[in-house]
Amino acid sequence: MDSIPLMMLLLFIGSAGSGVIAMSMSVIPVESVPLQYSGLAIGLTIGIGELIGGFLNPMVNGALADIYGI
Numbered sequence: 001m002d003s004i005p006l007m008m009l010l011l012f013i014g015s016a017g018s019g020v021i022a023m024s025m026s027v028i029p030v031e032s033v034p035l036q037y038s039g040l041a042i043g044l045t046i047g048i049g050e051l052i053g054g055f056l057n058p059m060v061n062g063a064l065a066d067i068y069g070i
Contacts, residue, residue, distance in 0.1 A: 025049065
């Protein structure tokens with residue numbers, strides 16, 4: 001499957017996700033709380049994301065890989 005237009009489309013869609021992540025991790029929490037809590041809102045959002053994505057997710061995936069195999 002050597003389709004350059006398909007590859008370009010998939011690359012564009014995948015790269016568009018980077019902009020959505022930045023908005024959902026910083027702009028949306030800051031706009032949702034009063035100004036004095038903006039740092040806390042960003043910190044909690046990023047902290048919870050790191051806890052789930054960087055700590056719990058590898059443990060769960062490792063346990064599932066042990067059970068079902070890779």
